[in-house]
Amino acid sequence: MIILEAKNVTAGYTPELNILNKVNLKVKSGQIVSIIGPNGAGKSTLLKTIFGILKPREGTITFKGDDITGLNPDRIARKGISYVPQVNNVFPSLTVEENLEMGAFIRNDDFTPQMEEVYELFPVLREKRGQKAGQLSGGQRQMVAMGRALMLNPELLLLDEPSAGLAPLMVEMIFEKIVDINNTGVSIIIVEQNAREALKMADHGYVLAMGKNVLDDSGKALLANEEVGRLYLGG
Amino acid sequence: MYFSVDRTEDFEVRGERPSVEVMDMNKLEKGNNQNSIMLKVDKVAKSFGGLKAVDECCLEVRQGTITGLIGPNGAGKTTLFNIITGHYKPDKGEIYFEGEPIHGLAPHQIFSKKIYRTFQITREFAQMTVLENLMLVPGGQIGEKIWNTWLRPFAVKAQEKEIRDKALEVLEFVELIHLKDEYAGSLSGGQKKLLELARSMMADPKIVLLDEPGAGINPTLMRKLMDNIQTLCHEKGITFLLIEHDMDLVMNLCEPIIVMSEGKKLAEGCADEIKSDPRVLEAYLGGQYR
């Protein structure tokens, strides 16, 4: 079943410049989809457009068959999509636990089981639950950010460069957690510069360049593709 | 591949890097010694709230090169630029330009050493015309002293004319001349990138630090930008240090290429060396070589 589909999406920040040009994307339920491509290719912009932070100029985005094109982020979040921005993705002066609570802001039910699950997934956060998120290390912050997004019990998780600026050991750990999250049934779209690792765990991968689709194939096929290597390290 | 140029004869000279660290100021003033170290970053560190953005980073830029600075996001490249240009003060470490320490100086003092930088997201003066954007840049304008505007109007006017002519020439060069009287804010993203480059030319810089000059512009403009950078380097002897993610651009344009990761220099070399360096592949592609 296709959980998310973006068709011919065109978007940009300033009127004269389109960052995305008729981009297409499909995510099947339970998949990890990785989006790779050089900086400025529009990867992060695509995530922002899916989540309604940026309104597309053209094209449609459907989630589980519903048209969600141009909805506000809070409406989209209610439909079961969570988004983790690349930078500034925690509330620094709130404690870890309060950060998680904010993730569950739109839920009116008891979210303690969900919080337990997040703590199971990231045990270190349980230890630091009373600490302000601004005092944590980069990796721990990334965990808080992901934990916050998971509090909605989303069906689809959008991750924008979760490995950016992290130490290698941390990167490995975060990627393992992403797979763990996926194993609980959450579909994931991940934008990464760390292409190899992102493709390794991906069911499907998309390569973007200059705001356009260049390639898309299974993760394994892309890994083996010489073109992909070229895009990363030049000809 | 968008662009290719055969510059091997330039690079051979630099293949064997002299290990001499002492600056020869006489040679520098002639401006044609491509081997001398122009900019030296020595154990510079900067943290933001516990995050080490730049971590005891050491690197050097040689006179007359187009040095590429690459690395994964969050590697500290832009922060390093901000430190070099005086926007941030380093927590520790030293920076030397032509042998003089420049760390701790204010941005305008660093500018006066003929170091110019551009920004990843262009920062033009939106409510000023393209021509005014350029005419602002040159240092030491006598008309910037308010007394001179009243007491020496003719001298100010004469210098304005000079600066204007130079600005027109530069606009001609980057092919923005038809937009000279438009508000800079109304230009397209790519045109703004060219405007940044044009502004850097107005500064008569010895070195220009370019932060992602290629991000978000179309291939045609990109080629123009690369052409311009090369012409400036070869004909005017301007040194470039540029951050870029577009590998085509970096591999074709830059020599040497410095790779940063986690706030440190990871590797340095020519395009082929970088492409086959396992540490670089790991930093970029992730841990399969571990």
Place this chain on the structure above:
Amino acid sequence: MLELIVYGVVFGSIISLGAIGLTLVFGIIRFANFAHGDLMTAGAYVALFLVTGLLGWLGVPDTNFGPLSFGWRMLIAFPVSMAAVGGLAIAMDRILFSKLRAKKSSAVILAMSSLGAAFIVRMIILILWGADSLFYRPGMLRHAVELPLGIKIRPDQILILAIVVLLVGTLHFFLQKTKMGKAMRATADNMELALVSGINTEKIITLTWLIGGALGAAGGILYGIDVQLHPYMGWNFLIPLFAATILGTIGNVYGALWGGLIIGVAQQVSTAFLLPTYKPAVAFMLMIVILLIKPKGLFGGSSD
């Protein structure tokens, strides 16, 4: 001297109420609201209208509570006028500031607009009540009681302190323990992420104005009870308010509380050496000193 300090705490606690509102707006909407002082004035005068007008007309009796200078009418008027001024602040935001925000005007344009709003509010008060000083209870003798250490204090002042403690405690509980309070702090921290988390930030902004306006009104009424009412009272509060906000680090609610107390005490103690009319100047000098030595305030580095 001890007595001056006690009076300073009373006066400072009123400043704190205003400064907390100011710092909340500063922290979330990120501009200096020059209308905040006049919101305090508005609060005092709405209460005056209720106490001397409407409630009397409705037949609410107005005998004093024991040694206090007010009775049932004020007890009703207090929360009503807090709500009314909260509403006024929200209206200001809807009519003026939200329009400017939508146009992406700079913080300075918003500040200028708030300056205009301040004058509009004050002119309306001047038109309705004139320029004279007024009292909730004119001609009443105000007895003081003597505390240990020979400190003379009026029962009203003790009650003022109690009310401030109650209001600040309620606010503390709201910000730390309730979902909306936490969402408010989250929005102040990172508005974009708050939006992404599904927090309706426009609603948070409305709530901020409501709380800021209500606390300001409370401060204005308490000052009216303690001293007198005057159309310029809020304007004269503005400098102490900003001084307290800056002293306590902009955006920091607890900083504003302490800042207000420090400014209040400093102002009162200064009357031992200076003319009392110089009180605003004392606050101003303190602010300049802070800007020179610790521009981010005493309560550390906020996010910007």
Place this chain on the structure above:
Amino acid sequence: MEELARISAYLVSLAIMAGIYSVFCLGLNIQWGYTGLFNIGIAGFFCIGAYTSALITTPKPTGVYARYVHQLFGLDMPFIVGLIGAAIVCGIVAYLIGIPTLRLREDYLAIATLGIAETIRLIFNNEQWLANGPRGLMGLPQPLSWLVDPKHYNYVYLAIVLTVVLIIYLLIERAIRSPWGRVLRAIREDEISAAMSGKDIFKFKMQALVLGSMIMGIGGALYAHYTRAISPSVFTPLYGTFIIWVMLMAGGSGNNKGAILGAFVVWGIWIGTKFMTDMLPYTLKARAPYIRFLFIGILLEIILIYRPQGLLGEEKRVSKLVE
């Protein structure tokens, strides 16, 4: 005929005040229009300018007078010295305010200027020895008063005011269209980028603040010698700061012609509203000024929301000494 003379005398007094306000608007335009400095303590500079010139141009009271009028000094110097002195003292005060605030976020300058304006008024109100406290100073000399019959003196003063406006206008235009003004506008647009283009931001902001405040000081002096009597109660935020902001925003900040136009238009409206409130019933008359200021306040909000560029707006290409 007599009616005509009365109307023309009225218009002259209106033009004098509008001219004086033009001076303030030109000073504020340097600070706000070109540099983006938010000064809401104009009344303070207004006050300092007026008092400085008064103290410079009046003789120190002697004999019986000295018992009633206290002033720190009285130099009995010519009008022009008063103007220059007013400018210099205002410049110094502006410099002192600039030191702690110009490196910080823009709102700090606003708060500090507001504070200084209130503080200055308090000082003049409370310190008898300085300039006679709340009663203020009276009998200020008027320049060239020997030229004509006192009845017609206002024509002379109007000429003086307009000359000063013209000189200031020309000087500012010259500076703004030069590289100096270009740097100011660049700072207004993007401070960091201007710093990276090698400009010493602090220095230029300070120059704009000081020059603008000096001009405001001259405005204060012109006012003092027009009314011939000043007291601290004149320099309120309403007459001294707020209305000037409305004038500049109405005329068009970033445009010196706009600044002058705004002063004349808004002063015209202000006087016009007086005729309207004169028609109010007697009981409301005492509160007429408040109604008029309410109107001016609403005017400002309408301008900010619907026409922030004002009547004229900024020219597209400002720096053009050559062409």
